Amino acid sequence: MMEASKAYHPLPQPEELTNKEKDDAMGGYLMMFAALAVGLPLPIINLIASIVYYYTNKTNSRFVRFHTYQAMISQLPLTLLNAICVAWALRIFVATSWYITPEFTGYAMMLAVANLVYIIFGIISAIKASKGRMYYYWIFGRMAYEKVFTIRPEIVPQPATNQPPRI
Amino acid sequence: MFIMLFCNLWATILAFISWWIILFTGRYPQTFFDYQVKMLRWSIRLNARIYNLVDGYPAFMPSGSDDLTQLEVTYPESLSRGTLLLRAFFGWLYILIPHGFILYFRTLWGLVLNFVAWWAILFTGRYPESMHVFQVETLRWGTRVSLYSKNMTDNYPPFNGREYGRE
Numbered sequence: 453m454m455e456a457s458k459a460y461h462p463l464p465q466p467e468e469l470t471n472k473e474k475d476d477a478m479g480g481y482l483m484m485f486a487a488l489a490v491g492l493p494l495p496i497i498n499l500i501a502s503i504v505y506y507y508t509n510k511t512n513s514r515f516v517r518f519h520t521y522q523a524m525i526s527q528l529p530l531t532l533l534n535a536i537c538v539a540w541a542l543r544i545f546v547a548t549s550w551y552i553t554p555e556f557t558g559y560a561m562m563l564a565v566a567n568l569v570y571i572i573f574g575i576i577s578a579i580k581a582s583k584g585r586m587y588y589y590w591i592f593g594r595m596a597y598e599k600v601f602t603i604r605p606e607i608v609p610q611p612a613t614n615q616p617p618r619i
Numbered sequence: 620m621f622i623m624l625f626c627n628l629w630a631t632i633l634a635f636i637s638w639w640i641i642l643f644t645g646r647y648p649q650t651f652f653d654y655q656v657k658m659l660r661w662s663i664r665l666n667a668r669i670y671n672l673v674d675g676y677p678a679f680m681p682s683g684s685d686d687l688t689q690l691e692v693t694y695p696e697s698l699s700r701g702t703l704l705l706r707a708f709f710g711w712l713y714i715l716i717p718h719g720f721i722l723y724f725r726t727l728w729g730l731v732l733n734f735v736a737w738w739a740i741l742f743t744g745r746y747p748e749s750m751h752v753f754q755v756e757t758l759r760w761g762t763r764v765s766l767y768s769k770n771m772t773d774n775y776p777p778f779n780g781r782e783y784g785r786e
Contacts, residue, residue, distance in 0.1 A: 475640070475648035482636045489635030490628065501632055509650075582644065 459603040464515045466584030473513050477581035480505055480520035481574045484527065495534030499527050514600050519581045522596035523574075526589050530570050537563050623661065626681055630658045634769055638703070641770055645697050655771060656692050657681035659762060664688045670733050670754050671740060690762065695772060702773050710768060718764045718776065725757050756780025 486501030487494055502524040509520045540556055573589065580587040588597065633651045640648055664677040664685040673687040706714065732750045739747050760780035766772050 471646070472649045475646070476650050478640070479633075479636060479648055479651065482639065483632075485636060485639070486632045489632040501629075504629065 458598075460597075460601045461514060461603055463586060463601070464513065464584075469513075469515055469584040473516050474582050474584050476509055476512055476516045477519035478578045480509070480516075480523035481578040481581065483523060484571065484574050493538075495531045495538065499524075499531040502527050515584070515586075518586070518596050518600040519577070521599055522589060522592050523577070525595060526570075526592040530566060533563055533566060620665075622679060623665070626658060626661070630655060638707070638770060641698050641703050642700055645700055647695060647698055647771065649694060652694055652771060654681060655769060656690065659692075659765060660685070660688070660690045663690055663758060663762060666758055670729070670758075671736060671746065672751060672754055672758075692766060692771065698770065699773050703770055706768065706770065714764065714768050717778070718760075721778065722757070722761055722764065725760070729754055729757050 480502065483501040483505050484498050487497040490497055502520075506517075506520040506524045509516050512520075537560060540559070544550060544552060544556060577587040577589070588594065633654060637647055637651045640646070640651075658681050661677070661681050661683060664683070664687075667673045667688050668675070668677050675687065677683070678685055732753060736746050736750050736754075739745065739750075757780055759782070760776070763776035763780075767774070767776050
């Protein structure tokens with residue numbers, strides 16, 4: 453069975469957005485520096501900050517919701533990879549007194565590149581958002597767009613009916 | 620105080636991110652600014668109760684309101700980036716040393732007065748007016764220093780706690 457074609461809300465244009473909306477959208481991406489602000493090298497802090505920021509801005513305009521949602525979900529894989537690195541490093545420290553294996557070195561280097569790429573894309577998207585522009589990440593951009601801009605049919609509450617007990 | 624700790628942690632993250640936003644755009648994001656003002660209001664209404672300056676129990680959360688204490692801060696449309704950098708690198712020299720030094724001794728004296736006032740309230744039911752004024756001015760002075768050091772205004776705080784227009 454073919455899925456009925458989806459309808460989407462129109463995209464807001466830069467001149468229709470207020471400075472407050474643009475700033476709020478930009479803030480979502482900058483949550484990737486939250487761990488730096490707190491001074492703890494725990495990658496989960498960035499994700500928690502992104503989640504808190506998304507939920508505090510959830511009732512804001514679609515433009516803000518799109519950017520904060522995209523910033524939040526795009527942090528998930530990197531946070532997971534960073535958390536693995538922290539756990540691995542702790543294991544090396546506890547079990548082998550800092551005998552660093554080549555596998556760990558390779559993983560850490562790959563992760564450093566991934567973090568750098570994420571920071572670069574984060575800054576680009578923060579600048580775009582501050583100018584009132586849309587910016588779509590690979591995979592996550594589509595997901596965020598679907599989540600925020602899809603027009604959903606209104607759920608009409610059904611009148612409650614009393615039923616006899618189930619046997 | 621426990622809830623305030625987490626809210627202050629969030630305020631620290633927002634302040635850190637705001638610093639970078641001001642550096643690049645020259646503007647404090649309004650949502651972040653409003654949150655910081657609410658946190659200051661919460662801190663003032665809590666301190667006012669701790670010092671017995673007003674009766675009643677302070678409302679919880681940044682969104683709480685209070686009829687007995689008030690703080691109005693004008694949102695700055697633009698902030699100086701030069702002042703921002705000056706504060707970051709030399710703030711300790713021209714904010715912390717002069718204001719911090721005086722406020723430290725003022726707070727110590729405030730604690731002594733608070734002890735004396737506690738007995739005065741117990742026996743007379745009134746807070747001695749001159750002591751009350753002193754405590755309020757200390758709070759006001761500290762709040763102005765906070766506003767300046769948190770980059771929420773470019774106006775250097777005066778060396779007194781009197782109301783603007785009554786200096």
